[in-house]
Each structure stands twice: as C-alpha cells, then as structure tokens.
C-alpha cells in the first residue's frame with residue numbers, strides 16, 4: 566500500500582473515534598515513525614502530506630534529517646544517550662524521551678534554542694521500560710527548573726506489551742491523570758498541554774483517553790524486511 570492509501574484509512578479511523586468521543590480531529594497530530602523504512606519511503610510520506618516525522622535512534626535520525634532537511638517537524642522518540650545529545654539536539658523539534666536530570670543538564674549545555682520536550686513516563690509501571698516512575702514525576706519537574714532551555718510541552722508513554730485492552734487503556738488514563746497533576750503545579754516552563762501516546766495497535770484507545778500526538782510506524786509507512 567502507498568503511504569497515501571494508509572494515511573487515508575488512518576484519518577478515517579481517527580475521524581470515527583473523534584466523532585464518538587466528541588474530540589476535535591484537529592487536536593490530534595500524526596507522527597509518522599520512519600525507523601523501519603527507507604529514505605525513499607520517508608519522502609513518500611512527506612509527499613503524501615505527512616508533516617511530522619519520528620525516529621528513535623541517532624543514526625536513523627541523522628540520516629533521514631540529512632536527506633529531508635528541516636521542512637518536516639522532527640520528533641526524537643527513542644531514548645537519547647547523554648553523550649549523543651550534542652550531535653542531534655539542535656536538529657530536533659520535539660524530544661519525547663526526557664526522563665533524567667543528567668540528560669536535561671546536557672541539553673542545557675548543548676542546545677542553542679529552547680527544546681520542546683515530553684517527559685517519558687512509565688505509566689504502566691512495567692520495569693523493563695524506559696521512562697520515569699509516576700511517583701518521581703513531580704519531583705523531577707521541580708528539578709528541571711534551572712534548565713531554562715527545556716520546555717515541558719507534555720507527557721509521553723508507551724503502553725505495555727499486552728493484548729489486554731483494559732491494561733493499555735489504564736496506562737493511557739494514568740498518563741492523563743499525571744498531566745492534570747503537572748498542570749496544577751502551574752510551572753511556567755511546563756505547560757504540559759500535550760499527550761504523546763498511541764501507536765499502530767492502540768492509537769484509537771489513546772485518542773479516547775486524550776492523546777494529542779500519536780506515533781504511527783507500521784500502520785502508516787509500513788515496515789521494510
């Protein structure tokens with residue numbers, strides 16, 4: 566299938582969820598996750614009208630960023646090693662994986678402009694996942710105050726690997742609750758208006774639970790073998 570065909574099907578599914586949950590379609594941004602596919606396929610996505618692109622590894626990110634330039638909006642969605650920050654930070658529009666203060670400190674040191682960050686939270690409490698423990702979130706936020714180049718635009722999570730829809734929904738709902746707690750702090754550097762949650766297999770549940778950015782790889786651009 567072409568990206569254009571996939572995009573049409575996905576947009577229809579998004580419309581359907583929005584209609585039944587009284588959400589506004591324009592509040593949901595699709596990020597095409599291109600980590601599994603070639604530069605050509607990524608270009609095809611941009612030609613199909615995709616504006617936001619996501620990569621989870623340095624090498625893949627730099628390669629695609631080099632080939633496609635700064636016209637797309639670039640999302641770094643994987644965990645970022647502190648020592649790699651200097652190579653990528655000024656080329657990233659949104660970082661989805663802020664989860665530790667040393668990373669914030671390195672960003673502060675290297676970035677020449679403000680960086681829009683999502684704090685990644687391990688909302689499901691699965692130990693193997695990256696992301697902050699929910700109990701650590703508020704303390705972490707306060708610790709971010711000195712790092713003036715960081716703007717906390719929202720929270721990000723990955724649902725646990727399970728077929729159980731209730732468990733998946735529970736992790737998205739937990740993230741929404743945490744967002745409310747963050748917003749109640751009213752920190753100038755953390756408006757936290759966005760929720761990055763939902764992938765190919767669970768984006769409809771994520772939208773029902775309040776996602777504003779969904780990250781779609783397989784269902785949108787596919788997966789090269």
Ligand SMILES: *Cc1c(COP(=O)(O)O)cnc(C)c1O
Pocket residue numbers: 598600621642643723764765766780781782783784
């Ligand atoms: C790979 C990846 C995605 C996309 O996964 P699909 O299931 O193929 O849609 C989304 N978010 C993150 C953080 C990823 O690493």
